Amino acid sequence: MAEAIMNYDEAISKFDPVLGLEVHVELGTNTKMFCGCSTVFGAPPNTHVCPVCLGLPGALPTLNKIGVESAIRIGLALNCEIAQWCRFARKNYFYPDMPKNFQTSQYDEPIAFEGYLDVEIDTDEGRKTFRVPIERAHMEEDTGKNSHVGGATGRIHGADYSLVDYNRAGIPLIEIVTKPITGTGKYAPEVAKAYVAALRDILRGLGVSDVKMEQGSLRCDVNLSLRETPESKLGIRSETKNVNSLRSVERAVRYEVTRHAARLTAGDSVVQETRHWHEDTGISTSGRPKSDAEDYRYFPEPDLLPIAPSREWVEELRATIPENPAVRRARLVADWGLSELDMNTVINSGALDLIVEAVDAGVDAAAARKWWTGELSRIANDRGIELEELPVTPVHLKRLEELITAGSLNDKLARQALEGVIAGEGDIDAIVAARGLAVVSDDGPLLAAIDEALAADPAVAETIKSGKLAAAGSVVGAVMKATRGQADAARVRELLFEKLGVSE
Amino acid sequence: MSGISQDDVAHLAHLARISIPADQLGHYADQLGAILDAVAQVSSLDTSDVPAMSHPVPMTNVFREDIPGVSLTAAQALSGAPAVEDERFRVPRILDEE
Ligand SMILES: [Zn+2]
Numbered sequence: 124m125a126e127a128i129m130n131y132d133e134a135i136s137k138f139d140p141v142l143g144l145e146v147h148v149e150l151g152t153n154t155k156m157f158c159g160c161s162t163v164f165g166a167p168p169n170t171h172v173c174p175v176c177l178g179l180p181g182a183l184p185t186l187n188k189i190g191v192e193s194a195i196r197i198g199l200a201l202n203c204e205i206a207q208w209c210r211f212a213r214k215n216y217f218y219p220d221m222p223k224n225f226q227t228s229q230y231d232e233p234i235a236f237e238g239y240l241d242v243e244i245d246t247d248e249g250r251k252t253f254r255v256p257i258e259r260a261h262m263e264e265d266t267g268k269n270s271h272v273g274g275a276t277g278r279i280h281g282a283d284y285s286l287v288d289y290n291r292a293g294i295p296l297i298e299i300v301t302k303p304i305t306g307t308g309k310y311a312p313e314v315a316k317a318y319v320a321a322l323r324d325i326l327r328g329l330g331v332s333d334v335k336m337e338q339g340s341l342r343c344d345v346n347l348s349l350r351e352t353p354e355s356k357l358g359i360r361s362e363t364k365n366v367n368s369l370r371s372v373e374r375a376v377r378y379e380v381t382r383h384a385a386r387l388t389a390g391d392s393v394v395q396e397t398r399h400w401h402e403d404t405g406i407s408t409s410g411r412p413k414s415d416a417e418d419y420r421y422f423p424e425p426d427l428l429p430i431a432p433s434r435e436w437v438e439e440l441r442a443t444i445p446e447n448p449a450v451r452r453a454r455l456v457a458d459w460g461l462s463e464l465d466m467n468t469v470i471n472s473g474a475l476d477l478i479v480e481a482v483d484a485g486v487d488a489a490a491a492r493k494w495w496t497g498e499l500s501r502i503a504n505d506r507g508i509e510l511e512e513l514p515v516t517p518v519h520l521k522r523l524e525e526l527i528t529a530g531s532l533n534d535k536l537a538r539q540a541l542e543g544v545i546a547g548e549g550d551i552d553a554i555v556a557a558r559g560l561a562v563v564s565d566d567g568p569l570l571a572a573i574d575e576a577l578a579a580d581p582a583v584a585e586t587i588k589s590g591k592l593a594a595a596g597s598v599v600g601a602v603m604k605a606t607r608g609q610a611d612a613a614r615v616r617e618l619l620f621e622k623l624g625v626s627e
Numbered sequence: 628m629s630g631i632s633q634d635d636v637a638h639l640a641h642l643a644r645i646s647i648p649a650d651q652l653g654h655y656a657d658q659l660g661a662i663l664d665a666v667a668q669v670s671s672l673d674t675s676d677v678p679a680m681s682h683p684v685p686m687t688n689v690f691r692e693d694i695p696g697v698s699l700t701a702a703q704a705l706s707g708a709p710a711v712e713d714e715r716f717r718v719p720r721i722l723d724e725e
Contacts, residue, residue, distance in 0.1 A: 152693050159696025168714045169701040177704060188690035210681050217644055219718040269721070279722055286715035418642055423681050431687040
């Protein structure tokens with residue numbers, strides 16, 4: 124049942140929103156956090172399990188080094204302090220997705236704490252930076268996957284029973300928790316979205332996760348409360364779970380603002396509760412109230428030893444942190460002379476790193492961008508693979524550009540050469556030689572082809588002569604076809620006009 | 628006195644999914660209270676210069692390399708399950724009817 128909401132602008136005129144975001148990221152390690160089971164996605168159910176992740180009696184956890192390193196690197200990238208000493212804790216609860224009856228997590232001693240992330244959004248006064256304060260980033264483990272059987276909807280409500288696959292139980296998770304984010308005013312939805320997007324870019328840059336929100340490797344919970352003025356004390360918050368796309372983060376914040384405002388204005392209090400986000404309808408519904416289900420009886424994990432990262436180790440890891448993606452983006456936009464829109468295209472195509480690599484190897488930035496966001500994106504898309512999976516290197520592109528600049532290849536022939544690269548036919552020169560790719564620079568064959576094209580379409584010459592130069596396109600096309608793309612189209616056009624005595 | 632009430636015992640029993648008849652709550656409250664009182668004797672000592680200990684073993688940073696090991700087969704994993712369906716553990720309805 125949908126609850127009453129208030130118009131967003133009215134809600135914002137009456138209340139000051141305070142945001143909190145909890146993001147869970149599944150690490151891309153080879154093995155689980157506390158056992159050597161594989162983390163590969165999509166295996167048959169209950170085949171990536173062992174006594175440790177099934178919680179069998181007597182099994183002892185062993186800590187994944189890359190999991191810890193990733194946690195420290197994430198902390199550093201988020202400007203956090205790294206604990207000198209920390210330990211794991213057991214979070215006790217009974218739910219079939221966690222066979223141990225507790226989740227191994229961190230409680231009072233997170234590995235990273237006190238950080239921030241700056242995010243930029245468009246405001247009425249232009250681009251503006253908001254600093255999102257980060258409370259902590261801690262290590263924990265994912266749960267198994269329940270599927271519910273019976274009932275009408277396949278949901279947990281009304282199900283007759285459930286089936287559990289523990290392949291995912293124990294996969295390393297990092298939970299990143301913000302402090303209350305204040306001062307966003309009406310931009311709370313945009314700040315929330317920009318934060319999750321910036322976090323995703325950082326995590327991707329670190330190479331610690333594939334950060335696919337749609338597959339659940341990045342998941343977001345949105346906390347929101349309203350207060351009457353920025354000076355009032357914090358209001359009661361709701362926690363909207365599993366908001367799993369950037370667009371939904373923005374919508375969920377907006378929705379909760381309007382829902383809270385309606386309640387508060389009607390004199391009802393906001394219920395402190397967990398809510399479920401519904402992507403399809405764009406509303407949240409009440410889940411369970413915060414009650415004794417939240418009494419997790421944390422205690423220190425006796426089966427795992429504390430972690431005391433040496434400062435040398437932390438500095439070693441700090442040296443592996445790539446430039447902040449937002450800073451890097453601004454630098455590249457300036458270096459390459461792109462518009463923000465062009466840059467969006469580059470980033471959305473997933474080609475940024477590949478273009479940077481090519482530019483570093485000496486390929487012109489505009490050319491590298493053209494190939495990776497154009498032809499190569501199309502090819503990857505057709506084949507349903509990622510750009511990185513194409514066997515095209517900066518060396519290939521560099522040679523291709525040299526040949527184009529020298530006039531011995533045109534765009535069309537260059538594309539054929541790339542097809543050769545992708546088909547594994549060797550380097551550019553070998554492909555050009557083997558496929559006989561070369562622009563026909565001799566006018567003789569071109570003139571012959573032009574004559575042929577004109578003979579095949581006798582009316583076209585008169586049309587062009589009458590001043591309809593656009594008609595030349597069909598002749599040029601016919602010549603290109605006859606020469607299997609090996610002609611220089613501009614030269615064909617020139618020769619055609621010369622022949623017909625027309626000037627452009 | 629640690630002051631464990633019957634309500635505390637009922638709450639803990641619920642969290643731990645242990646069934647304790649109402650007429651025994653007082654019995655367990657007394658026992659748990661006595662245990663906590665015994666442990667509380669530690670607080671009579673001056674521990675101001677004793678660092679807090681979070682683990683009895685004086686070791687840190689014991690890690691495993693991120694290399695896959697041997698997992699169980701689904702048949703092995705499920706061999707002790709009370710109920711199985713579709714290569715998955717079958718568990719009773721999670722939520723009560725509302
Ligand atoms: Zn395992």
